[in-house]
Amino acid sequence: MGIRELNPALENVLNAQLDRIALEENLEKDVILSGIDAGTIVALGNPRHPNLTAIIVGQPARVKINANLGTSPLQSCLQTELEKIKAALDAKTDTIMDLSTSGDLDEIRVNMLKACPLPVGTVPIYSVAKALADENRDIASMTADELLAEIEKQCKQGVDFITVHCGLTKRGAMFGTKRDRVLGIVSRGGSMLTRWMIENNRENPLLENFDRLLDICRPYNVTLSLGDGLRPGACADAGDAAQWEEVINLGELALHGLKHGVQCMIEGPGHMALNLVEGQITAIKRLTHNAPLYVLGPLVCDSTPGYDHIAGAIGGAIGVTAGVDFLCYLTPAEHLTLPNADDVKAGVMASRVAAHAGEVALGKKTALVREADMNKARRNLDWEGMTKSAIDPDEVTRRRESHKQEEVCAMCGKFCSVKMLRDIGK
Amino acid sequence: MGIRELNPALENVLNAQLDRIALEENLEKDVILSGIDAGTIVALGNPRHPNLTAIIVGQPARVKINANLGTSPLQSCLQTELEKIKAALDAKTDTIMDLSTSGDLDEIRVNMLKACPLPVGTVPIYSVAKALADENRDIASMTADELLAEIEKQCKQGVDFITVHCGLTKRGAMFGTKRDRVLGIVSRGGSMLTRWMIENNRENPLLENFDRLLDICRPYNVTLSLGDGLRPGACADAGDAAQWEEVINLGELALHGLKHGVQCMIEGPGHMALNLVEGQITAIKRLTHNAPLYVLGPLVCDSTPGYDHIAGAIGGAIGVTAGVDFLCYLTPAEHLTLPNADDVKAGVMASRVAAHAGEVALGKKTALVREADMNKARRNLDWEGMTKSAIDPDEVTRRRESHKQEEVCAMCGKFCSVKMLRDIGK
Numbered sequence: 001m002g003i004r005e006l007n008p009a010l011e012n013v014l015n016a017q018l019d020r021i022a023l024e025e026n027l028e029k030d031v032i033l034s035g036i037d038a039g040t041i042v043a044l045g046n047p048r049h050p051n052l053t054a055i056i057v058g059q060p061a062r063v064k065i066n067a068n069l070g071t072s073p074l075q076s077c078l079q080t081e082l083e084k085i086k087a088a089l090d091a092k093t094d095t096i097m098d099l100s101t102s103g104d105l106d107e108i109r110v111n112m113l114k115a116c117p118l119p120v121g122t123v124p125i126y127s128v129a130k131a132l133a134d135e136n137r138d139i140a141s142m143t144a145d146e147l148l149a150e151i152e153k154q155c156k157q158g159v160d161f162i163t164v165h166c167g168l169t170k171r172g173a174m175f176g177t178k179r180d181r182v183l184g185i186v187s188r189g190g191s192m193l194t195r196w197m198i199e200n201n202r203e204n205p206l207l208e209n210f211d212r213l214l215d216i217c218r219p220y221n222v223t224l225s226l227g228d229g230l231r232p233g234a235c236a237d238a239g240d241a242a243q244w245e246e247v248i249n250l251g252e253l254a255l256h257g258l259k260h261g262v263q264c265m266i267e268g269p270g271h272m273a274l275n276l277v278e279g280q281i282t283a284i285k286r287l288t289h290n291a292p293l294y295v296l297g298p299l300v301c302d303s304t305p306g307y308d309h310i311a312g313a314i315g316g317a318i319g320v321t322a323g324v325d326f327l328c329y330l331t332p333a334e335h336l337t338l339p340n341a342d343d344v345k346a347g348v349m350a351s352r353v354a355a356h357a358g359e360v361a362l363g364k365k366t367a368l369v370r371e372a373d374m375n376k377a378r379r380n381l382d383w384e385g386m387t388k389s390a391i392d393p394d395e396v397t398r399r400r401e402s403h404k405q406e407e408v409c410a411m412c413g414k415f416c417s418v419k420m421l422r423d424i425g426k
Numbered sequence: 427m428g429i430r431e432l433n434p435a436l437e438n439v440l441n442a443q444l445d446r447i448a449l450e451e452n453l454e455k456d457v458i459l460s461g462i463d464a465g466t467i468v469a470l471g472n473p474r475h476p477n478l479t480a481i482i483v484g485q486p487a488r489v490k491i492n493a494n495l496g497t498s499p500l501q502s503c504l505q506t507e508l509e510k511i512k513a514a515l516d517a518k519t520d521t522i523m524d525l526s527t528s529g530d531l532d533e534i535r536v537n538m539l540k541a542c543p544l545p546v547g548t549v550p551i552y553s554v555a556k557a558l559a560d561e562n563r564d565i566a567s568m569t570a571d572e573l574l575a576e577i578e579k580q581c582k583q584g585v586d587f588i589t590v591h592c593g594l595t596k597r598g599a600m601f602g603t604k605r606d607r608v609l610g611i612v613s614r615g616g617s618m619l620t621r622w623m624i625e626n627n628r629e630n631p632l633l634e635n636f637d638r639l640l641d642i643c644r645p646y647n648v649t650l651s652l653g654d655g656l657r658p659g660a661c662a663d664a665g666d667a668a669q670w671e672e673v674i675n676l677g678e679l680a681l682h683g684l685k686h687g688v689q690c691m692i693e694g695p696g697h698m699a700l701n702l703v704e705g706q707i708t709a710i711k712r713l714t715h716n717a718p719l720y721v722l723g724p725l726v727c728d729s730t731p732g733y734d735h736i737a738g739a740i741g742g743a744i745g746v747t748a749g750v751d752f753l754c755y756l757t758p759a760e761h762l763t764l765p766n767a768d769d770v771k772a773g774v775m776a777s778r779v780a781a782h783a784g785e786v787a788l789g790k791k792t793a794l795v796r797e798a799d800m801n802k803a804r805r806n807l808d809w810e811g812m813t814k815s816a817i818d819p820d821e822v823t824r825r826r827e828s829h830k831q832e833e834v835c836a837m838c839g840k841f842c843s844v845k846m847l848r849d850i851g852k
Contacts (some may be wrong), residue, residue: 018561274744333837357740390732410763
């Protein structure tokens with residue numbers, strides 16, 4: 001049996017939304033369905049999510065963007081999160097993730113699901129860690145049942161995808177902590193599970209209970225985003241044994257999930273110098289059987305806090321040309337603090353630039369049509385056309401406001417190169 | 427005779443400033459001098475520039491950043507330009523260019539030279555075009571003598587480098603205008619000279635008078651930035667006959683300049699999809715005999731006005747790994763209007779991210795030391811160390827302001843992955 005027969009919730013979502021998705025993606029429905037059957041495309045959408053707008057992730061679909069939102073112990077306000085959702089949606093994110101770790105997490109999550117019709121992801125172990133911390137319990141005291149119960153609750157609430165670091169093994173954690181890593185483990189979920197494994201001297205509970213996890217997620221078509229708990233947190237750590245050990249496991253788990261009716265994506269790095277991006281992405285896609293690849297960056301340098309959305313856009317653009325399907329944004333606040341609404345917009349836009357640049361290089365039709373429209377408008381000094389073709393029309397309008405009556409722009413004025421040659425002989 | 431014997435002004439600048447430059451670049455003086463002799467490094471500095479701080483451009487020196495400033499017919503105010511110089515210097519640009527085309531251009535230029543000790547470049551044909559426009563004369567009525575007189579005046583004022591589109595031929599202009607280019611010619615200087623050549627049916631006056639140009643610039647050690655008047659203005663135009671015809675000429679002219687005692691850099695594109703960057707940069711460096719390469723971007727897509735600093739950083743970072751020596755910034759205002767001081771900062775910082783990312787990939791020692799310092803500080807949750815290692819310490823301080831007493835950052839709070847593993851067993 002294929003995944004759609006095994007997963008009636010997925011079939012329901014497709015029955016309701018595939019026509020719209022195919023139209024928006026400019027893809028044949030059969031292409032999408034074959035990709036879902038092969039595990040190279042996932043359809044994100046939990047039927048319990050209120051007013052759900054499902055999307056697909058995975059080639060040949062458009063590259064998607066995720067915006068990480070959520071509270072932290074040092075900054076916690078539902079209203080702020082709702083404003084950030086609006087900023088992310090206005091900037092045309094494709095999904096959001098609620099990474100809240102402070103406040104009433106159920107209330108926050110349920111409200112974020114209501115406020116965001118697009119798919120919403122979470123990292124359920126954060127909620128467990130928060131509940132434990134509230135009781136002054138160490139993460140190492142978590143039981144597998146507690147973690148799975150939290151996941152089931154979130155499935156019922158309507159969460160569409162969850163990050164689960166199932167591929168992190170004791171062996172991988174040893175590589176990540178005992179070897180010569182500059183920055184050890186930088187994934188929060190990865191460090192929680194590593195602490196758990198070391199303190200309990202047991203294997204990762206998400207790995208040991210993977211089949212139970214599948215049984216919990218299947219009825220809600222919750223997609224597993226198989227997390228990279230050992231992603232490099234410094235360029236110097238990129239490509240080490242810790243990272244690849246986990247990637248191999250993620251590939252095996254994704255195949256197992258597909259076979260048992262649960263869609264899986266692969267999470268990818270992370271920090272790596274830009275000359276490594278193409279090779280790493282190619283290798284990760286191979287090891288994970290072309291499952292949709294969802295990357296954080298890649299961040300091509302370490303020393304650019306305040307500008308990590310740009311460092312991430314550099315890696316993201318190259319990554320897209322090598323097979324990345326889904327870009328998790330970085331904002332200017334990365335490594336420093338929680339993003340505000342302006343940072344959220346900056347992060348989504350930087351990722352959209354990266355996705356567009358990558359798709360132009362790949363020769364994707366929708367990207368090339370946008371470019372052709374923009375260039376036609378530029379040739380004709382047609383500002384309305386330029387505005388319409390821009391990835392952020394409002395920003396073009398805002399910057400043109402003070403001289404919108406002019407045929408030329410305020411940079412060149414009458415020395416416009418286009419005008420100068422058009423008017424030859426006049 | 428080598429270039430230093432032929433150019434006493436260059437020798438004077440080196441005598442006065444080479445020790446400091448070698449120290450700052452962490453290079454042996456002999457390496458720098460050999461590079462200058464070979465034409466692979468240029469020392470930017472006109473002895474007439476008040477309080478000059480000369481710099482070198484060209485591998486193995488640090489990649490340099492330029493900020494384009496200057497007035498336009500729609501926005502002209504000296505005070506604003508001086509504020510933008512301050513913003514550019516605060517953000518650590520290496521040079522500025524004054525591209526003013528409106529107001530009292532001599533007054534603006536002389537004041538910018540006073541306000542900026544770092545090298546200042548110009549595009550002298552803009553000043554001629556402005557003077558002609560003031561007299562209602564078409565650019566086609568310009569004489570070679572008028573253009574060369576303007577250049578000599580600017581040399582005497584202390585300008586350190588000038589963009590001169592000497593490699594643009596009638597043949598190249600034909601390729602750029604008559605063939606199937608999407609956007610024709612987008613360089614202002616290129617379009618002026620093309621209009622001149624078409625209307626007069628004569629060869630480019632800067633090419634025909636190249637030896638006179640050398641004689642004018644040599645006494646002031648004014649470096650020629652051999653402009654790419656036919657750079658592609660759309661990704662679809664990248665790599666066409668127009669572009670390469672000009673690059674070949676620029677390579678020949680750079681050799682001729684070197685042989686006759688005038689330093690030359692090569693200006694490069696422009697718009698090109700990211701998969702083309704490495705190959706184009708490699709080819710341009712080869713055709714121009716490894717002369718320092720100064721690029722505008724490259725911009726890896728066309729439809730991102732408002733975010734072209736990011737699209738340019740993507741191309742710039744890849745370009746640096748392939749041999750680019752000097753990045754001309756793009757600001758968020760590119761293609762729309764003149765940048766304000768905030769845009770100038772954003773542009774310089776985006777270019778610095780690109781340069782740093784490229785240098786990390788190249789394994790440049792200074793870049794790797796910065797990364798190592800940052801990662802050591804991160805491992806120790808040492809915020810002072812992180813701030814110091816960041817490319818913009820003020821920005822880190824500003825974002826940390828509201829929670830600077832905390833050991834962890836406001837993104838993860840007590841769920842900090844570094845802290846979680848450091849505290850195992852506690």
